Amino acid sequence: MSGKNAPYELPIGPIHPSLKEPVNFTFKMNGEVIEKVDFSPGRSHRGIEWMGMRRNPVQILHLCDRICGICGVAHALVFAQAVETIADVNVPDRAYYVRTIIAEFERIQSHLLWAGVAAHELGFDTLFYLAWQIREESVDVIEYITGNRVNYGIMMVGGTRRDITPDMFPRLEQALQYYEGLFEKMVNLFLNDKTIAMRCKNTGILTKRRALELATVGPTSRASGLAMDVRVDSPYAAYGDLDIDIILPEVYSSETIGDVYDRIVVRIFEVKQSIDIIRQCMKQMPEGPVLAEEKYAKLLLNLKKASGETFARVEAPRGEDMHYLRMNGKQEAPEMWKVKASTYSNQMAWVEILQGEQIADIPIIVASIDPCMSCTDRVAVVNQEGDAGILTKEYLHRLSVEKTRRMEL
């Protein structure tokens, strides 16, 4: 309970519309400084695993599309891989490349979406509008390939449901050139900006050691200098055929601190990497079909007979996604299905990186691990008498903007 003396208790959340884990934070505040952090996720747990254990693999695949609105392809891809391993499905080589291209366009749109949100949290709204405007191009291309902007529905057990034909390459190339042309500008705007550097450098530091111990994944761990990327470590889809390296903050900064700034560096340079990966894929794509078994009834019959256990992993835009699957060959539905999304692994880092920071830094630090945003939609401050004062997101956002202004003076 919060008393009249410091530390005061400051709860934040739980409003978090787009991920499985909306979060309720409780901060112990001493003045402006955060002394202790606690969080409780699970505010909109939808029981997807429970639902999955009562459905057949093809139905689950489409459920996977809906686990996250941003990483729409990552979960479907990793689930398809798990089923293919158990049922011994031979995926055509071309399908690996189609999967890779879509996954990389998804990374571009996810990182740009994040970059925009980060800019907004700092009070840099012109940059937010710019980032989201240029993000549209990747979403358009995804729509061009799959037919949908979100919930793509393109994965299938044994391949993909649609091909990317050579006559579609010019449109893809056009998008890649668009991003290439903008890359220098984005680097300049995000990384050479005085305001962003002031607010993000040495803020929310996660050391390499702690990144490892807390089992963080993706850009969050890479920004702390922890070289870890499923695409390189355990290559899946077409990544094993491509020339890719793990992006660490060293690509831009001389030293790795593991702060919010380094997380921006990693994400911005991963966009460039994705452009390169898509180019390589288009060049190397083998001929052939993209789906192992086109008749769903036959596919389902084969899957029903499959038994065994396995797990599969992919590098989603936010980090490692992992599905554990066990099938017993007696029923269509899997015996066990466990989904591990990337934010699941990264949340423990919040406790670490928020400690000792200020209230005004909460939005950007919480955003820096790229959870699905809007954690900070509503903040309720309850004093001992029980009066509740509500701090709106606008208020918090204004605090953040004011801090930026103060620093500029």
Add this chain to the structure above:
Amino acid sequence: MRATMTPQELADRFVQKFGSLVSDVRVQERCEGVKKLPQKTVWMTIPRETINEAIAELISIDYPHLGVIAASDNGDMIDLLYHLQVFFGGKHEEISVVFTVQVPKSDPRVSTISGLIPGAVYSEREKQDMMGVTVDGIPDARRIFLPDDFPENVYPWRKDEKGIPQSMVKELWKIDRPTDRPVPPVKELEPVLKKEPEPDDPSAGGAAE
């Protein structure tokens, strides 16, 4: 370059160290892409008392990344599967290690590994919530995903009588209008008559000039 080992060497090292405590050792490779580079996995079953020693042994090889602790209801037993990765950061060198720990449903307890891997608390709390496995020594035993008003002794991932009872399942397609309240008096809409356009009246409105 740091020293790595093959999956078989890693498996052998565990067999050598723990002897008959390690059972059902499987080395699995899964290949994708045109080059068919392998994703390497070592599966091992170990007794629950040995989990901390096994993870300590893995740490002495290379500090692992804990993916997740999965769990599966296996009839009389609950399988806990610790998914760990070592040797990441190099190119295609990573090995996944899965420790399967079986705990009987009559005494579903396992000791925490958070002393060795602090990040494991999150996944262990989830196992308490979803599977009803008590994690001994867990630093934070609160519920994580389930709401506070969720009934005790119901565990969503269980396949037995402790699983979600049918009474808790809402079949959305079955839900009809509530019967305990009066039917709302919705009147049939009256057809709206189109008004005849009024003849031009210079005094009525018009542009404010």
